[in-house]
Amino acid sequence: MPRIKKILIANRGEIALRIMRTAREMGISTVAIFSEADRKSLHVRYADEAVCVGPAPSAESYLRSDKIIKICKELNVDAIHPGYGFLSENTDFAQKVADAGIIFIGPSPHAIEIMGSKLAAKQAAGKYNIPMVPGTSTAVTDRTEAKKLATNIGYPVLIKASAGGGGKGMRVVNNEQEFDEQMDRAVSEALSSFGDGAVFIEKYITSPKHIEIQILGDQHGNIIHLFERECSIQRRHQKVIEEAPSVSVTPEIREAMGRAAIDVARSCGYYGAGTVEFIMDEKRNFYFLEMNTRLQVEHPVTEQITGVDLVRQMIHIAEGYPLTLKQEDLSIKGHAIEARVYAEDAANNFLPDVGTLNTYVRPQGNGVRVDDGFEQGMAIPIHYDPMIAKLITFGASREEAIEKMTRAIDEYQISGVQTTLPFCRFVMKHQVFINGQFDTNFVNHYFKPENLTSEYRIDESILAALLSASLMTTTNPLKAPSTDLQAATTSKWRERRL
Template sequence: MPQIQKILVANRGEIALRIMRTAREMNIRTVAVFSEADRTSPHVRYADEAVCIGPAPSSESYLNTEKILKVCRDLNVDAIHPGYGFLSENAAFAQKVAEAGLIFIGPSAASIEVMGSKIAAKQAASQYNIPMVPGTVSAIQDRMEAKIIASSIGYPILIKASAGGGGKGMRIVASEDEFDEQMDRAVSEALSSFGDGSVFIEKYITSPKHIEIQILGDHHGNIVYLFERECSIQRRHQKVVEEAPSISITPEIRHEMGRCAVDVARSCGYYGAGTVEFIMDEERNFYFLEMNTRLQVEHPVTELITGIDLVKQMILVAEGNPLPFVQEDLTFKGHAIEIRVYAEDATNNFLPDIGTLHTYTKPDGNGVRVDDGFEQGMEIPIYYDPMIAKLITYGEDRETAIQKMIRAIDEYQISGVATTLPFCRFAMQHEAFVNGSFDTNFVSNYFRPDMLSTNSDEETASLAAVISAYILNLNAAGKPVQNEGENTYVPKWRSRRFAGS
């Protein structure tokens, strides 16, 4: 394949910027596409060229394959990087990119299609000695037969959409009395979310860890794993905190998980960057869950502990280059933690909070990385995922990375919208997180909304006393005072400093 000269990034926000920065380091020109809602987005200004492809709704812009391909033709683009979300795991899109004579910076359409179906993925992986969660091996056709299988593996079970993701089309069934109702709900949600009502069942592991393995493959049959990420702190089956390496596994389990991940990738002829996800029970038995055929949101923690730029490797692989390393060359050092800074209100069931970023000041310093796509004064649009940024810290060990994260959260100043920063600070300090005993039930087991509101009230009271004194002094001097607005995240370090002597 020829060397790539110009990449169109078929995405927005922080991941678009992330990809463009690596491309610039490789002397590759970039093209941004954007919706009318993202006209002032930093990724639009950063790109060498930018084209508006439609109104705000993603169906009319970021999911519009024909418009994206037209931009490629008009601007002589020779490769497309899909980022994550939107069209990144759309096999039909990858196929159309190839048919247009363009390079898709990702796996083949065939690999995406196989791994896009949880049932097909399990069937492909079954060629190898990979542990699977007990359950059905194909979509449920006969409910009575499914109930017999459910009884044989034992309740609780999980009904899951074959084409699902993000917790949609997923229902926990505690007993046979609930089976029909939860089945109907899962099928209905799967149809509305994915246009595919196929569901299957598997044993529900009550206290699971969510561990994933980063893999890289090339067009020459070489596949390696770049160790694991711990992603067990979630809400609505979506990750909020990720870290690498995991505190929960041994070197022996790491090696075996890595072997299985490589075999899963091999089962579908995979190349590019991908992630194989596993769940692990309390006895440290692990089971194949699914494969994500794209770059992951949490890829920075892997980059920090390995020193490998995953986006760069994706581009080099897409050009036809062999991987520059073998498994024995790969090591990791230190510890990295990532939190997702969502515009969500953790005191209100993590519901999205839309508004304007009146204040937006990022943390800085040694061992702190912020991947974001927003600036002060910008609005959080209602049309897309509410993630504002990814905050990542790195230290020589886990304790250091945690302390850096707490410091960075305290320095992150955001007002105008509620964010997950207070919740993530709570998580960093919780005993279960610190000692590694947490699982995917962390939120339901340990978190209550009043745990944040109490802290917030104390902080606000401390800050209010100082502000009141400040206002009185200004009024005495005859100077006007402006109100900054509501929904301000008040860092703990500020309240301690203000409340001090």
């Protein structure tokens, strides 16, 4: 079996660091690539070697597949790990890596291509009788026929880009009068975002839960699943809170969904780490949505409840080794929750924010994990995804994991940019989340900007305590502020711009 000795991580920030840490544990040296905007980033300093790939825009740096492969050749790199985003699900890149004689730590180009098209994925999975949302199995070419189908399915329906993701090229149609307008918008957005205007139609599940199954497959035909993740707390069709396991999934559904996920992976000869996504309706019927042929942002919650290092497994699989894990060896231990800490203003429609991290202090303690790529004094660049960190908590029960998450959010000190931390705390405290009766409409149904304004306003008593502490420190610099003051000035104060 080929032994990987050096890995280039074709990514940046927290996921690059996450991969490098496991590689270091395995005795594998690492190469970081970085844009001019990321020259001082943590992943650059952590790697054994680092090479600048171009200016800040990703099209001129992190998406330069030719330059990345050239660097690998020059530095005798054995393998490339793409992380997520950027080139991670790019069929051409995976093929170029293989053609260059470099190991791609991920699935085959064939699997990426099939699962990269929602239509091709549905057709492949359909051979295994995977539950599908009622709809078209091919791209819409005749609008008259499409309207008839929509009427037969029953409104509302969803028009979706075949090559889409992240909510782009996706339009809800409530009645026939809206059909043409929403179709035009979906096709236009699909073309501009993906260069592919193919769209299809399916029944719109009005109150869905978003459940996904983590799978691992080797190059010898062995495939296992590592249970489910609940990803229903979203804004703009993108996840903010994830947890494992799901409070809505029974052991029977978990087994059935796990088998379905393995069959989806088998339908394209999948190996590596991947995620099969499903939607679940109010009656707990589940339907195949898509497959992500890469490591997911939310993979840490699966690692917490299974004790499996997914990056380590990906590397072993890429080396050609068979899985040492068997399905019967796996079990769920405890509960994990992840909150994505974005530089966004939740009170202003989650508008991305930019600035400098004037204060940046991570929470610590039992059951708290922070995956990030920033430190105090660093700027949040405008060129990339605005995620600052992933805050993960783990407890013996869901209740304990929620309690730890609330405490960790309160201890997370960030100033200089607005973040989603206040929103995440709002979720943790909301009864609908606590009792598990939420779905992907949580933000629309329960969240209003004033929810944060009232909870995170600067209390006059806190302000007075701060002024008092400041005066006390000035007159007697050796006397520290009281612990009562420290308790009062949690992240509710520090979250605001200073």
